[in-house]
Amino acid sequence: MNKFEFAVADSIQTALEELNEHPAAAKVHAGGVDLVGELKHYTAQPDIVVDISEIPDLKWIADDAEGTTIGASVKLIDVIRHEAVSKKHAALQEAASVVGSPQIRNMGTIGGNLCQRPRCWYYRDEAYHCLKKGGDECFSVAGRNRNHCILGGGPCYIVHPSDCAPALIALNASVALQSVKGKRELPLEDFFILPESDATRENVLQPGEILTYIHIPAHAGKSAYIKFREKEGFDWALSACAAALEFSGKTCRSARVVLGGVAPIPWRVRSVESYLQGKEITEETARRAGEMAVEDAMPLAENANKVLLTKAIVKQALLKLNA
Amino acid sequence: MPDKKGNHSEIPDGVSRRSFLKGMGTGAAILPALGKTVEAADLENRFGPEPAPITLTINEKIYHLQVEPRETLIEVLRNRLNITGTKVVCDNGSCGACTVYLDGAPVYGCMMLAVKAQNKQITTIEGISQNGKLHPVQEAFIEADALQCGFCTPGFVMSMAKVFEENPKASLIEVKQGLAGHICRCGAYAQIFKAAENVSKRNGG
Numbered sequence: 001m002n003k004f005e006f007a008v009a010d011s012i013q014t015a016l017e018e019l020n021e022h023p024a025a026a027k028v029h030a031g032g033v034d035l036v037g038e039l040k041h042y043t044a045q046p047d048i049v050v051d052i053s054e055i056p057d058l059k060w061i062a063d064d065a066e067g068t069t070i071g072a073s074v075k076l077i078d079v080i081r082h083e084a085v086s087k088k089h090a091a092l093q094e095a096a097s098v099v100g101s102p103q104i105r106n107m108g109t110i111g112g113n114l115c116q117r118p119r120c121w122y123y124r125d126e127a128y129h130c131l132k133k134g135g136d137e138c139f140s141v142a143g144r145n146r147n148h149c150i151l152g153g154g155p156c157y158i159v160h161p162s163d164c165a166p167a168l169i170a171l172n173a174s175v176a177l178q179s180v181k182g183k184r185e186l187p188l189e190d191f192f193i194l195p196e197s198d199a200t201r202e203n204v205l206q207p208g209e210i211l212t213y214i215h216i217p218a219h220a221g222k223s224a225y226i227k228f229r230e231k232e233g234f235d236w237a238l239s240a241c242a243a244a245l246e247f248s249g250k251t252c253r254s255a256r257v258v259l260g261g262v263a264p265i266p267w268r269v270r271s272v273e274s275y276l277q278g279k280e281i282t283e284e285t286a287r288r289a290g291e292m293a294v295e296d297a298m299p300l301a302e303n304a305n306k307v308l309l310t311k312a313i314v315k316q317a318l319l320k321l322n323a
Numbered sequence: 324m325p326d327k328k329g330n331h332s333e334i335p336d337g338v339s340r341r342s343f344l345k346g347m348g349t350g351a352a353i354l355p356a357l358g359k360t361v362e363a364a365d366l367e368n369r370f371g372p373e374p375a376p377i378t379l380t381i382n383e384k385i386y387h388l389q390v391e392p393r394e395t396l397i398e399v400l401r402n403r404l405n406i407t408g409t410k411v412v413c414d415n416g417s418c419g420a421c422t423v424y425l426d427g428a429p430v431y432g433c434m435m436l437a438v439k440a441q442n443k444q445i446t447t448i449e450g451i452s453q454n455g456k457l458h459p460v461q462e463a464f465i466e467a468d469a470l471q472c473g474f475c476t477p478g479f480v481m482s483m484a485k486v487f488e489e490n491p492k493a494s495l496i497e498v499k500q501g502l503a504g505h506i507c508r509c510g511a512y513a514q515i516f517k518a519a520e521n522v523s524k525r526n527g528g
């Protein structure tokens with residue numbers, strides 16, 4: 001790890017000013033789990049680390065008739081244990097519960113979970129100067145790629161590592177981003193970007209900008225998150241599915257279905273969403289939805305198994321909501 | 324001291340979304356993290372890059388020392404303070420060997436900067452025995468021979484002790500969930516679960 005200065009911000013304003021002074025050389029520390037890993041592997045080499053985990057304004061969960069708002073520095077364990085989350089937003093609760101291990105959920109924050117960098121072994125390995133680090137090759141193309149993407153890939157083939165992101169997108173969440181210049185709010189779905197627009201980052205955050213709040217609008221639906229991990233107790237997703245459905249009686253009125261672990265961004269499958277509208281969720285519709293979800297899949301040499309997995313996981317998520 | 328179960332910062336309910344988003348009326352409504360000993364305003368808020376003074380509370384003792392911000396909690400415990408019960412194996416947040424409690428919650432000491440462990444109660448494996456008497460989970464490990472090389476053991480003990488603190492009659496499934504962040508390379512899992520079963524039984528589970 002290189003040397004750096006560490007600044008503990010006591011307000012959003014202090015953090016933003018601090019970041020603004022060193023836009024290119026600063027990194028944000030929330031729970032620190034991902035950042036410390038990055039520092040150890042020199043994928044992050046900041047001169048200054050700005051800690052936002054003590055900022056009181058970012059450590060709230062507020063819930064009212066309009067929805068639920070979560071500060072970026074709220075720890076995952078506190079998201080999991082919050083009544084509004086478990087009662088109203090099952091997909092988020094289920095997703096946060098399968099992030100990492102208990103230790104990671106005690107340390108990691110919801111904002112950090114959305115902003116964490118990918119797990120690609122070439123990216124994480126100092127020896128490879130890959131596209132994501134500003135190099136000119138994605139080593140997964142000709143290399144080992146069983147954990148890489150089957151959808152949305154090129155020129156870099158990472159998968160987005162977040163569990164909470166697909167769940168929150170299924171729940172139609174939006175995020176607030178702040179910098180000294182002001183605040184912008186956008187659907188979480190638009191926060192993430194594909195490598196084809198910029199392989200060096202996974203989202204639209206600008207230098208000096210931080211994700212401050214996540215807002216989930218009130219809804220009348222049911223939601224679920226199903227994740228498949230190679231190591232069941234503690235792993236990133238090989239494939240995951242978040243689904244949020246609204247019903248009238250037994251008929252699905254509207255659906256949002258988002259895949260995790262299979263694309264460089266949380267992958268919304270609109271074809272499945274429109275297919276489910278007006279249907280009852282039966283074995284057969286759920287199976288068909290699973291097939292549709294991977295219709296555009298282009299697996300790499302080693303990850304065709306993700307296609308089968310994803311079919312099964314989409315089906316499982318939908319049937320869970322019907323039960 | 325951290326409380327028995329909670330040990331996480333309190334988040335006030337019922338704060339309206341609008342006042343929340345505007346960041347108004349903050350101060351008074353915010354509860355400090357449990358076990359916090361220093362007011363936020365007193366925080367020395369800039370450290371390093373050269374060694375800077377920090378204060379850590381470890382097993383109820385206060386230590387004043389100089390560290391660089393890039394030093395992790397486990398490095399400081401082992402290399403600067405010679406508190407070596409807690410081990411390092413992967414140094415990468417995957418194996419659980421370095422598990423300590425921060426305000427009562429298990430965390431990975433290798434993935435936490437020491438500067439971030441200030442104003443918190445740190446508990447290491449040395450801190451869970453009481454008056455020279457081993458913790459019941461430690462006793463159960465010895466009895467079930469739940470180790471070979473022993474490198475993973477302090478970490479496993481910390482997480483298992485936490486599971487039984489939260490539910491004295493914890494089931495095997497709860498134990499497995501609580502231990503999910505640990506790896507035993509010697510593969511002593513069967514004996515580790517046997518130890519857990521014995522603790523649970525003794526507690527009437």
Ligand code: FES
Binds near residue numbers: 418
């Ligand atoms: S040494 Fe920290 S998790 Fe392995």
Ligand code: FES
Binds near residue numbers: 506
């Ligand atoms: S006893 Fe050797 S790693 Fe667990």
